[in-house]
Amino acid sequence: xxxxxxxxxxxxxxPLEQFTLISLIPLHFGNFYFSFTNSSLFMLxxxxxxxxxxxxxxVNGGTLVPGPWQSFLEMIYEFVTxxxxxxxxPKGTKYFPVIFTLFTxxxxxNLIGMVPYSFTTTSHFLVTFTLSFAIFVAVTIIGFQxxxxxxxxxxxxxxxxxxxxxxxxVIELVSYCFRGISLGVRLxxxxxxxxxxxxxxxxxxxxxxSLAGLLxxxxxxxxxxxxxxxxxxxGVACLQAYVFTILTCIYLNDAIHLH
Amino acid sequence: xxxxxxxxxxxCATIALAGAGAxxxxxxxxxxxxxxxxxxxxxxxxxxxxxxxALTEAIALFxxxxxxxxxxxx
Numbered sequence: 001x002x003x004x005x006x007x008x009x010x011x012x013x014x015p016l017e018q019f020t021l022i023s024l025i026p027l028h029f030g031n032f033y034f035s036f037t038n039s040s041l042f043m044l045x046x047x048x049x050x051x052x053x054x055x056x057x058x059v060n061g062g063t064l065v066p067g068p069w070q071s072f073l074e075m076i077y078e079f080v081t082x083x084x085x086x087x088x089x090p091k092g093t094k095y096f097p098v099i100f101t102l103f104t105x106x107x108x109x110n111l112i113g114m115v116p117y118s119f120t121t122t123s124h125f126l127v128t129f130t131l132s133f134a135i136f137v138a139v140t141i142i143g144f145q146x147x148x149x150x151x152x153x154x155x156x157x158x159x160x161x162x163x164x165x166x167x168x169x170v171i172e173l174v175s176y177c178f179r180g181i182s183l184g185v186r187l188x189x190x191x192x193x194x195x196x197x198x199x200x201x202x203x204x205x206x207x208x209x210s211l212a213g214l215l216x217x218x219x220x221x222x223x224x225x226x227x228x229x230x231x232x233x234x235g236v237a238c239l240q241a242y243v244f245t246i247l248t249c250i251y252l253n254d255a256i257h258l259h
Numbered sequence: 260x261x262x263x264x265x266x267x268x269x270x271c272a273t274i275a276l277a278g279a280g281a282x283x284x285x286x287x288x289x290x291x292x293x294x295x296x297x298x299x300x301x302x303x304x305x306x307x308x309x310x311x312x313a314l315t316e317a318i319a320l321f322x323x324x325x326x327x328x329x330x331x332x333x
Binding site: 240 | 306308314317331
């Protein structure tokens with residue numbers, strides 16, 4: 001009886017509760033909601049913290065011999081510049097500001113989500129899908145703008161036998177459209193799965209701690225696993241920002257230089 | 260009844276992660292072999308290895324998403 005009640009009590013708090021949106025300043029016109037949610041707050045925080053960091057460090061243009069924070073920002077800048085230059089080449093420098101903003105936004109959103117009890121904006125599919133769909137549409141428009149209708153030749157890879165052309169074009173089209181979705185799903189799934197896993201394991205540790213005897217001491221095991229997982233999650237946060245950015249550069253490269 | 264079916268479905272969907280695990284192992288195995296052949300290219304190859312890892316892990320996470328979809332949405 002007692003253990004059944006306890007199980008019901010534990011099941012009421014699902015590990016997906018950490019992703020709920022809370023509207024802090026509700027605002028709606030009929031069916032359109034423009035509320036300021038906790039998602040918006042953390043997006044503002046991510047961009048605000050980076051902007052504040054950047055402007056505080058580069059007062060008077062920074063020092064010639066960089067201090068630690070300036071060095072950190074220079075590393076991020078150098079990293080994104082080398083990404084753009086390596087993937088797209090000299091024609092890509094005009095897209096560098098967008099890609100830099102994208103990289104730092106995703107990086108800081110992911111890292112802020114690592115703080116306990118905070119909210120990860122990129123753990124919502126709508127946020128990441130908006131980013132990736134916007135990038136997909138932009139890259140397609142850029143491709144058509146540069147190459148005109150010749151952009152459709154992208155769908156038939158060079159050196160493919162012409163007999164296969166009908167099937168190949170359809171498959172390439174599906175693969176091209178799937179790119180736009182998979183970019184967002186990858187980031188969303190990584191963030192959501194990581195946070196859910198940490199929540200479930202720490203739920204184990206907590207409920208084991210509240211029981212008696214050997215289980216109370218054995219609750220150190222899930223606690224140590226959560227501790228190790230935190231390192232992995234921070235690594236995954238940085239990695240996913242890098243992968244999103246490099247894939248954007250690769251898609252841009254495909255649009256600018258067909259194949 | 261549906262609750263039990265959901266649990267079974269989610270469990271079956273997680274089997275797909277085996278393939279993704281093998282794939283990630285292959286990516287990093289090739290990375291180690293190729294760095295052993297040519298250590299001077301470590302930096303470039305590491306970048307490619309991380310890209311390959313992320314793309315492979317995306318498939319794993321698609322499978323996990325299906326499991327979550329079955330469990331919590333339907």
